[in-house]
Amino acid sequence: MAYSGSTAPNDLSAFWMPFTANRQFKSKPRMLVAAEGMHYTTADGRQVLDGTAGLWCCNAGHKRSKISEAVKAQVDELDYAPAFQMGHPKAFELASKVRDMAPKGMEHVFFTNSGSESVETALKLAIAYHKARGDAGRTRLIGRERGYHGVNFGGISVGGIVNNRKHFGTLLTGVDHLPHTHLPEQNAFTRGEPEHGAYLADELEDIVALHGAETIAAVIVEPVAGSTGVLIPPKGYLQKLREITKKHGILLIFDEVITGFGRLGAPFAADYFGVTPDLITTAKGLTNGVIPMGAVLTSSEVHDAFMNGPENMIELFHGYTYSGSPIAAACGIATLDTYREEGLFERAAELSSYWQEGLHALKDLPHVIDIRNLGLIGAVELESIPGKPTARAFQAFLDAYEKGVLIRTTGDIIAMSPPLIIEKSHIDQLFGTLADVLKSLD
Ligand SMILES: Cc1ncc(COP(=O)(O)O)c(C=O)c1O
DSSP: OOOOSOOOTTOOSSOOOTTSOHHHHHHSOOOEEEEEBTEEEETTSOEEEESSHHHHTOTTOBSOHHHHHHHHHHHHHOOOOOSSSOOOHHHHHHHHHHHHHSOTTEEEEEEESSHHHHHHHHHHHHHHHHHHTTOTTOOEEEEETTOOOOSSHHHHHHOOOHHHHTTSTTOOSSEEEEOOOOOHHHHTTOSSSOSSOGGGGGHHHHHHHHHOGGGEEEEEEOSSBOTTTOBOOOTTHHHHHHHHHHHTTOEEEEEOTTTTTTTTSSSSHHHHHTOOOSEEEEOGGGGTTSSOOEEEEEEHHHHHHHSOSOTTSOSOOOOOTTTTOHHHHHHHHHHHHHHHHTTHHHHHHHHHHHHHHHHHTTTTSTTEEEEEEETTEEEEEEOOBTTBTTHHHHHHHHHHHHTTEEOEEETTEEEEOOOTTOOHHHHHHHHHHHHHHHHTOO
16 A cells, blocks of 8 residues: 555554563653753653763763754765765764774774674674684683673673573574672672772683683673663772783773763773773764764774785775764764863763762662762662562652653663763752652652
């Protein structure tokens, strides 16, 4: 039948929503229809404070005119250009800006369209890098329990969130996992980096002994694990991981999809912790969440290993139709300029102690069993209702939304990661509302 252009009004059935309880949502939808600054507007006309920067991505807040104008202008100037064997200026300009912002030693930028694609790209680069150097036996990939590296097959294979893996078959072979770093008995209610747990990085030595360093291509970790419920690395842990990977010729990949672009009050977590990996995966804050885009940053050593052979040959058989697309690139340029001009990373650093104190003031409220924070990231872990895991935190999310504040939950953990333009009064509102919600929960 010819498409008539008509759809039933208010029909929610066609859209299969991602990572959503579809039936529950559609029975009582939560619709956002506009956004500006720190706030969303709901379909019923309420203002909701954005405590999560969308999904950890709108670091400069919403409806930022510089970014909107750049996107609009780009649509009119050059809407799309082929990504393979052709170029356009904005992709080069954005790559240079990312490199200039990146930790020293990260010299090259490969564009993708999401965090998941950045992860797949980094994993493939790691294996291909070793092959390009004549070390083709290094194909094994090491992730970490509770890690989140997006939803594609490589990412869920190295990832360690059970529900994201167990429905999807056998996944990649040749993958092993480090233990996670969550030690609540020793570290609960730590402000910032926990004291205990650096020794968990030594488990990499056991994995190396088991498989042989000569079979291992890369280790991938989130410097701060976000989606699993905010796990801050123990003091010295990342430094140890760097030492051990270097000693064994293993590449270290930091998945900075959440921590990149100012979340910790420094451009990247690599800067914050003073640990430089070989590859960094990014997305989200790269374009303020406005246009989908990701990027993998690499050292010259990784990049240069591919730059041999005949010059008329493609060096890397990998890329996406939209890698570095003009509109995304224009959006990224305006986003990075906004961060710099408004000093938003410095602002995040300045606000982080106020954020920390406000968050930890929730300590004695009902059901709270741990609080964790770093930069402008915070998490409150609740005791689960027996036999009903996730229910208590999800109720908190619903109640907070009704009271005008957007938070996120994973399991029974409430996670918050506001735009870096947040004011102290917003922080007070966010934690004040959360306190009210926690007091009234079953
Ligand atoms: C650390 C990390 N890696 C990868 C991803 C996947 O990003 P995307 O949803 O853009 O594919 C996320 C998303 O939250 C993430 O937090």
